[in-house]
Amino acid sequence: MIPQDRLRNFSIIAHIDHGKSTLADRLLELTHTIDARQMTSQVLDSMDLEREKGITIKARAVRLEYTSSRDGLVYGLNLIDTPGHVDFSYEVSRSLQACEGAILVVDASQGIEAQTLANVHLALREGLTIVPVLNKIDLPSAQPELVLEELENVLAIPREEVILASAKEGTGVPDILEAIVARIPAPRGNPKDRLQGLIFDSHYDPYKGVVVYVRLAAGTLHEHEEVRLMASGAESEILELGVFRPGLVPVRSLSAGEVGYVATGLKSVRDAQVGDTITSAGRPAAEPVPGYQEAKSLVFAGLYPLSGEDYPLLRDALEKLHLNDASFTYKAESSVALGFGFRCGFLGLLHMEIVQERLEREFGLDLIASAPSVEYQVVLTHGRGTVAVDNPSRLPAANDIEEIQEPWVKLSVVTPASYIGPLMELSTNRRGAFQDLEYLDPQRVLMRFHMPLAELIVDYYDQLKSRTAGYASMDYEEAGYRPANLVKVDIMVNGEPVDALSLIVHRERAQSTGRVLVEALRKLIPRQMFEVPIQAAIGSNVIARETVRALRKNVLAKCYGGDITRKRKLLEKQKEGKQRMKRVGSVEIPQEAFLAILRMGEG
């Protein structure tokens, strides 16, 4: 067992694509945690979705054993990986709470980006020691001098502290390992005290039950020990405990300062929540360690099974997935158009997309997501208080509303200076209020805006990328509620209101948004056996109308000769298409139609 003074707990923080996963791979290789034969790239991003999207979605932990060249002693380095997308700053902060230090990776050709700033601030808030690394110095486009200057000016990081590295080539990686040992403090906490372990993550294993990932703050945990989860009160005899190498490797005990896993054998998701404290049932701690704030959902959408019978499956799937990803919320709701489903809250739009994809892939479900919305505060007339509305179709009647308030965010955008104009235009078109502008270096600026969150979630990020040839980056944080002149636009398909398509928009934009949306729906809803009118209305006042013409024929009137296979396959494809549609009234509406609002481009 490695003594506490030779333990180091750290994370790697970086803007997306700055080389975090590659650096993690190199650290694993250099410490022989994984031998070169088993090495696949991005070892820690083991989810298919993560590799496909090139991002880390879930935090993960791994224990490296490193013999320091300084003193020849073996150190236990616990790397707690963090997600790298703007939606997941909540997961980042959770990981950081289990660490004493963080490696800050900055791309030598890109420089400081919006998330670099956000992550550094999170790390400093947690009192972490930062080990700055300038990565990708091998690239011909690397500008180490310029970026060193940026780090000094913007983040007050002295240039002599910065390690120059190329994770791809392996340069500088030994220096990083030495710096982890030399600069990051060992964890504190008395192994003889009563047991206190913070649960920073978990997963569900069909054989071992809920497996929690813990960082022990105090005490020592032994195999077969009877444990208690302080918030839920659940108790169990642990089935296994161990460390991440990077697979789960059992050990006999874990003590203060260490990071590892505990197979609790608990079957219920609710008994072992992330943020809870694990302690000994026989000799419990007096108090839990400070846990996490609940993740705050910013984006809400209804998730409905395509086929009503799958509702119980969806409920189970949400429950299981929630154990893996506590950062989304869900509650049952029903829709006139879509039947029974769940209103889910997400950290952002990408998070919503990921949760939906994971539900579909990992649980074999076919889902319909309603248009995403933010959560509004609605002040009722006659002093009847305020209600929160996260579903546009639940907005109270107009004459019951005194005022609607919507969430705003503080938005930071880092961009080459040449794109200031287009970004200013994009942001002010989205009702954004420009705050200030700061030069990071002569070519790049940090712009700050205040903006309604509802405007941001639609497709601001895509627009930002497309207008700056991909160069700009962004990050945002909440900035409270402000009153706004908002109205609800309802959509009627074939004369029937489809609640899942309702949206809340600024009054001045209602007309144009309604027009663009019905036009988009006309293109997305296939022709039916009859003519289908699509209308947008505010109250009973129709503001836009389009018609899907009736289908005239659908027949294979072609000579395919003896090729019956081709005929049949074409029919099977049509059948599949029909199965992926939701019948609303007498009209079959494809899944994509419910997300039409996101595909409207510049509405």
Add this chain to the structure above:
Amino acid sequence: MTEREPAELATGLEAASGPAPRSLYVHVPFCVSLCPYCDFVVYTGRSTRGPRSRIDAFVGALSQELELRADIVDARFGALGSVARRPLDTLYFGGGTPSLLPPASIAALVQVVRERFGLATEAEVTLEANPGPDDRGDATGFADAGVTRLSLGAQSFQDEELRTLGRRHRGAHVADAVLAARSARIASINIDLLYDVPGQTLASWTDSLERALALAPDHVSLYALTLDDPDAEGLTGELGDHLPTRSGARRWRAASRRRQDDERATAMYHHATALLAGEGWRAYEISNWARRGHESRHNLAYWWRQPYEAVGPGAHAFDGTRRRWNAARLEGYLAALQPPDGSKPILPPGSSETVDASTAAAESMILGLRLDTGVPAELMAEPALTDAFAWAKSLGFLLVDGSRVRLTTRGRLFSNELFARLI
């Protein structure tokens, strides 16, 4: 499912699962020029004419394939003359433009077929031909070779439409071709016409139809111009049964799709249906009309799900449980059957799929509903099908009389809507 067929399947050692085939399709993949809407396996230009012509090599390869396929049928059902081996009832030369083959080649192929598969005295032997003077061939020669039915790819009688479609002949040529066939005493003549052609009007369609009928054919096939994308359907791979679409054809299809109109097409179909019914034609299949006794027996075998053999690139065969097809590419076809090194010929590359019982039932129903004889009415009471049939009935798609249920004209136009609900 679409791997190259394992050798043991091709040896014919499996047990016979149904009757031996009584129909045979021969694909001739040559045309003088390419029509941009056509999906069939076709080679043009130097392949068809002059010193680099591959027609002779191809006819040799076809004969070789006929021999190899016949060996398999012999192994499964016994040699020709045994009880299970009745001679073929139909033989069909399709393409491409089979009328590009010299009558002597057709005669030679018919002879191989007669020797190895048998050919009933009253067998229907169809040959597809273009009406143009340079590719319609010698009708008398074909008749002497044994052809009893000629299928003319007229497509339209309007020269403007023929130009749009990339056809080489003119409207007036169709009459010459019919006359030549009649003089050669070919017993049955079909004329193919296309509707929903860019630039076509209800008036020009009516005119084409009337001019076709004025030639007193025995059969007409009216096809909607269908602009597919075989590449997107995944049919054009190495072992696929289609060739990749040429870029010119792809562009032509994209532009033409925009000039098609469902409303107009529907009107054309209704109009043709009424006109032909008025003149006593039998609308025996969604796209096919015949005078009594002139229904295409070969095509009926497809729709009745009877086994059929097939040879030539891209050709499809069915043995009752397995659907098999040859790969489209001519090089691979010739290399297998006419090995340049003189080694023993082998079956050409291709793939197959086995049709399971439920798919077979669905196929029977769908193919049956394409015909005016329909399917047994008791199918409407099958629990898995009642909803779909009730839905179709409520929309006026079905006609139930006595023991059979069949599609109305409206039902035919929406047949895919019903079929997709039945499979």
